[in-house]
Amino acid sequence: MSQSSGKQVMSGLRTVKRDFSSNSVTSSSQTTDSGESSRQQKLSASERRLKLIQDALSGMSAPEEKKQPFSGPGRTVATGSNSNFTGSKRSAPADNQPAAKKRQLPSSWNTSFDEKSSSIASYSSTRTLSASASANSATKTTITVASTTQSSSKTSGVFLSQEQTHILKLVEAGESLFYTGSAGTGKSVLLREIIRVLRKRFSKTPDAIAITASTGIAACNIGGVTIHSFAGIGIGVDSAEQLTTRIRKNKKAMSRWLRTKVLIIDEVSMVDGDLFDKLAQIGSALRKDPRPFGGIQVIVTGDFFQLPPVAKGDPKFAFEADYWKKAVKKTFNLTKVFRQSDPEFVDMLNEMRFGRLTTDSITRFMRLSRPIQYDDGVSATELFPRREDVERANGTRMRTLNTETHEYTASHGGKLFGTEQGEKLLTNFMAPGKLTLKLGAQVMLIKNMDEMNVNGSMGTIVEFVEPNQYLQNPDDPYVASTKPGSKPNSAAPASKEPKKTAAMGMKWPVVEFTNPKRKMLIQPESWKVELPDGEVQISRTQLPLILAWAMSIHKSQGQTLERVKVDLARIFEKGQAYVALSRATSLEGLQVLNFDPAKVKAHPKVVEWSRTLEVVPV
Numbered sequence: 001m002s003q004s005s006g007k008q009v010m011s012g013l014r015t016v017k018r019d020f021s022s023n024s025v026t027s028s029s030q031t032t033d034s035g036e037s038s039r040q041q042k043l044s045a046s047e048r049r050l051k052l053i054q055d056a057l058s059g060m061s062a063p064e065e066k067k068q069p070f071s072g073p074g075r076t077v078a079t080g081s082n083s084n085f086t087g088s089k090r091s092a093p094a095d096n097q098p099a100a101k102k103r104q105l106p107s108s109w110n111t112s113f114d115e116k117s118s119s120i121a122s123y124s125s126t127r128t129l130s131a132s133a134s135a136n137s138a139t140k141t142t143i144t145v146a147s148t149t150q151s152s153s154k155t156s157g158v159f160l161s162q163e164q165t166h167i168l169k170l171v172e173a174g175e176s177l178f179y180t181g182s183a184g185t186g187k188s189v190l191l192r193e194i195i196r197v198l199r200k201r202f203s204k205t206p207d208a209i210a211i212t213a214s215t216g217i218a219a220c221n222i223g224g225v226t227i228h229s230f231a232g233i234g235i236g237v238d239s240a241e242q243l244t245t246r247i248r249k250n251k252k253a254m255s256r257w258l259r260t261k262v263l264i265i266d267e268v269s270m271v272d273g274d275l276f277d278k279l280a281q282i283g284s285a286l287r288k289d290p291r292p293f294g295g296i297q298v299i300v301t302g303d304f305f306q307l308p309p310v311a312k313g314d315p316k317f318a319f320e321a322d323y324w325k326k327a328v329k330k331t332f333n334l335t336k337v338f339r340q341s342d343p344e345f346v347d348m349l350n351e352m353r354f355g356r357l358t359t360d361s362i363t364r365f366m367r368l369s370r371p372i373q374y375d376d377g378v379s380a381t382e383l384f385p386r387r388e389d390v391e392r393a394n395g396t397r398m399r400t401l402n403t404e405t406h407e408y409t410a411s412h413g414g415k416l417f418g419t420e421q422g423e424k425l426l427t428n429f430m431a432p433g434k435l436t437l438k439l440g441a442q443v444m445l446i447k448n449m450d451e452m453n454v455n456g457s458m459g460t461i462v463e464f465v466e467p468n469q470y471l472q473n474p475d476d477p478y479v480a481s482t483k484p485g486s487k488p489n490s491a492a493p494a495s496k497e498p499k500k501t502a503a504m505g506m507k508w509p510v511v512e513f514t515n516p517k518r519k520m521l522i523q524p525e526s527w528k529v530e531l532p533d534g535e536v537q538i539s540r541t542q543l544p545l546i547l548a549w550a551m552s553i554h555k556s557q558g559q560t561l562e563r564v565k566v567d568l569a570r571i572f573e574k575g576q577a578y579v580a581l582s583r584a585t586s587l588e589g590l591q592v593l594n595f596d597p598a599k600v601k602a603h604p605k606v607v608e609w610s611r612t613l614e615v616v617p618v
């Protein structure tokens with residue numbers, strides 16, 4: 001998908017006319033999601049929100065660093081830490097693939113973890129070979145291997161819009177600010193760029209930047225920790241004075257507060273207003289500086305039209321906090337929508353965001369119930385509010401595939417690994433602890449591999465191969481760019497090189513992606529949660545794939561999907577319908593069942609507040 005440069009697709013209550021650079025991007029963005037706990041499936045909506053917050057409360061007292069692979073079921077037949085690959089073999093193209101169009105993606109697509117990680121992460125996988133689709137008849141072989149975490153930082157051109165650039169410059173100038181914007185306006189893209197720039201600036205004192213978010217999932221998404229974890233405030237219910245006393249007794253938390261120069265808070269919509277005030281006061285007290293947050297530069301972002309703070313009654317939003325205006329000197333509303341290029345669709349989504357649909361839009365949404373046929377075998381991803389529905393839908397599709405089963409079990413590390421807190425943190429990773437794949441399975445990439453295959457790219461598993469047997473298509477732009485003598489493409493994925501270490505017989509999936517049509521060997525990647533001082537709390541190494549016939553709305557947050565199917569009859573929370581439908585890039589790729597205008601609701605306080613939100617001209 002490319003943005004149509006001629007259109008001005010804008011969003012927000014107040015939009016301003018500006019010239020924006022045209023950008024072409026297909027799909028992207030980083031997200032993580034809660035994972036495996038079946039307990040979580042049974043929780044009510046508010047309980048789940050509460051659990052998210054509780055999940056965020058880990059990391060207060062870290063035990064000694066641990067790092068150990070998960071031992072998967074079955075028989076361990078090989079340890080591959082010393083079995084090296086000698087390099088990829090290239091021969092005839094696997095198929096005649098059209099020259100793929102390059103995407104313009106920010107260089108910050110990959111988290112700092114990717115950039116830094118060259119360490120060996122053990123990866124253990126369980127490959128279940130089964131002649132039939134029945135799991136019972138499976139012959140199991142467990143192969144334990146070690147693989148190198150790929151380093152795939154990008155230096156490709158960043159084409160931030162004018163308004164994104166303006167905000168980035170103010171951040172660089174040391175301004176404290178808040179920026180928001182509707183779905184698809186590039187908040188995450190900008191945040192990643194901000195983080196990249198700040199990391200570069202503070203490369204000698206990395207703990208000067210505190211990257212935080214309101215929930216563990218959101219924090220994982222940006223390679224940070226929860227705001228509670230950073231602040232050392234437990235669940236944060238005590239008074240600011242009590243919490244200050246508590247932090248003073250916690251050497252590490254105290255040092256974090258004193259060393260931080262920039263505090264990033266993502267998904268601020270879920271930060272309670274009282275908590276925001278407490279944090280502002282705690283910073284002043286600890287740093288002996290009367291300014292909010294003790295003079296730390298704060299960069300706050302999020303969309304208040306999405307999930308509200310967890311509250312028994314009416315939530316108190318961060319924008320209602322006494323210190324909000326004092327702490328956040330400038331407020332921006334990103335207005336250019338990147339995800340959708342169709343102005344009609346953008347308008348419909350906007351109306352939905354504000355919970356005020358016109359009759360026309362209702363009719364148009366209703367019409368989206370028609371079935372859509374795709375001829376390349378990749379169906380629309382069905383979005384469900386509940387995880388059990390997702391598992392059921394993916395499971396049903398998997399069972400129809402009469403092909404061998406491959407099971408990949410993640411390996412883990414970090415100081416909290418093996419503790420209850422660590423287990424909770426692991427639920428925030430998008431990558432599952434155990435990944436079961438089959439030939440023909442529809443999958444989604446959950447990490448940016450290069451300019452073309454990014455987080456959100458959809459495809460089908462067409463092969464399982466040993467990496468040293470994999471023949472890369474020589475027509476692939478990355479192969480071309482790394483011919484002897486040519487300058488290597490800095491954005492080229494490390495994955496096209498076989499991982500340095502893998503057990504003999506270990507097979508990884510080859511995915512044929514749809515847009516652009518291209519095959520890629522997928523090997524393990526690592527994710528981690530770390531504190532600003534670099535202390536890794538928890539890490540997971542797993543294949544960067546998830547099954548993608550169905551996905552939870554929660555997991556889809558932050559994703560850009562070309563084919564989406566949503567049954568709104570299942571929606572039960574404010575903002576869910578908006579999040580789900582706004583993942584789609586076009587009306588053509590969106591099917592909506594049981595559209596009900598009554599389910600499209602926005603919080604009145606947010607609607608009211610958004611009226612006062614000025615768009616600062618850039």
Ligand SMILES: Nc1ncnc2c1ncn2[C@@H]1O[C@H](COP(=O)(O)OP(=O)(O)OP(=O)(O)O)[C@@H](O)[C@H]1O
Pocket residue numbers: 023024025026027028029104159160161164181182183184185186187188189190303338339557558559560582
């Ligand atoms: N400057 C840009 N140039 C080109 N594409 C961009 C730019 N900024 C964002 N995009 C694209 O727009 C899409 C949405 O971006 P992003 O996920 O950052 O939006 P968001 O505001 O965080 O959305 P959401 O609130 O739905 O998570 C992505 O596909 C991304 O690649």
